[in-house]
Amino acid sequence: MSLQSTQAIVIGSLDLGEADRLVTFYSRQFGKMKAVACGSRRLKSKWSRSTQLLTHCQLVFYEKKNNQLHRLRQCDIIHPYSGLWGGLKKLIAGLYVAELVTRIVPEGEESGELFYLILKVFNLLEQEGDPDVSLRIFEIRLLSMLGYRPQIGQCIYCKEAIRQNSKISFSPLKGGVICSNCLTHSQSGQITVSAGSLLFLKQALKLKLAKIGRLSLAKALKPELKEMLHGYLMHLLEREINSFRFLEL
Ligand SMILES: [Zn+2]
Known part of the structure; x- marks a missing residue:
């Protein structure tokens, strides 16, 4: 000992x-x-x-x-982080981060990168940052660190680069996007996503940690991005994340 x-x-x-x-x-x-x-x-x-x-x-x-x-x-x-306890939305967002880490991260695997990401997201939430933006950044970076980065640049079937103006779907089951030509492969549970949402995810992955607070997300894109990442996390975890439903409050 x-x-x-x-x-x-x-x-x-x-x-x-x-x-x-x-x-x-x-x-x-x-x-x-x-x-x-x-x-x-x-x-x-x-x-x-x-x-x-x-x-x-x-x-x-x-x-x-x-x-x-x-x-x-x-x-x-x-x-x-007493600031997180001062507002229901911030607190629920913080508890959601804690629950995701508890549920999805294996025990005993050291990652300073994840440690500092959690602190950064808590800081953003405490400083009145947009919880939707902070949580989507956290989810996509966490997925990437754990080796579950979704395929968002190319269609999972034909491997063609996704075109900006076409209809795009995301398959939580396959963990990637499907172009309009390949939608015939479609199965239930797919989520329609915009090029803007995929661009947000690419930036959220690419930016240095110190700069992620600069990212913003158009209000119209928030629901689809939330549904996309939640659907994929649910597929990986095989069950609901308890605190997720309170994020609607
Ligand atoms: Zn395709």
């Missing part, structure tokens, strides 16, 4: 026995990890603020091997 330290973001928590709590973190150095906060459910627990959902903190923990649960020794707040 060795003592480790890392920056982390609280993405989930679960009561454990009568007094303890199992906290899920996305950490800078160890990826997604779980640790027990002993006595966390007692009144005046030293963990109560620092292990609140969406908090950015500095952890010190006893690392256990062989899939055993790590044990928290210290958890200090770096940034509480």
Whole structure:
């Protein structure tokens, strides 16, 4: 058992026995990890603020091997993201990010890139950025990091480059776009998308992290882009994302 330290973001928590709590973190150095906060459910627990959902903190923990649960020794707040708790839309968007990471990211795979993406999206949400824009950027970059980048430049059937003015569909099942000539292959569940939405996704993937806050999305494109990425995520996860339905509020 060795003592480790890392920056982390609280993405989930679960009561454990009568007094303890199992906290899920996305950490800078160890990826997604779980640790027990002993006595966390007692009144005046030293963990109560620092292990609140969406908090950015500095952890010190006893690392256990062989899939055993790590044990928290210290958890200090770096940034509480209290601004996210000040508005329902921002909070739900933050919880949606945490749930996606909890559900789709494998445990123990380190990715500093994903760690900083989560922080960047939380910062944008806290600074009153458009939640629709921030969440679509998060989804497409997360999918890409995990090796699930959808094929959006060429038709998945004929491999021709997608023309701007043609009718384009997206297949969540196939994870890519279909040109107008190949729509005869069509199956149910396809989503009609515009060239503008595909351009937004390309920019969201290409821009440096520090610059993603500059992206904007036309109001008319928001519903189709949301449906497209949600459909694809649902296909990959094989079930609904609980917090997704609250994004409508
Ligand atoms: Zn085609």
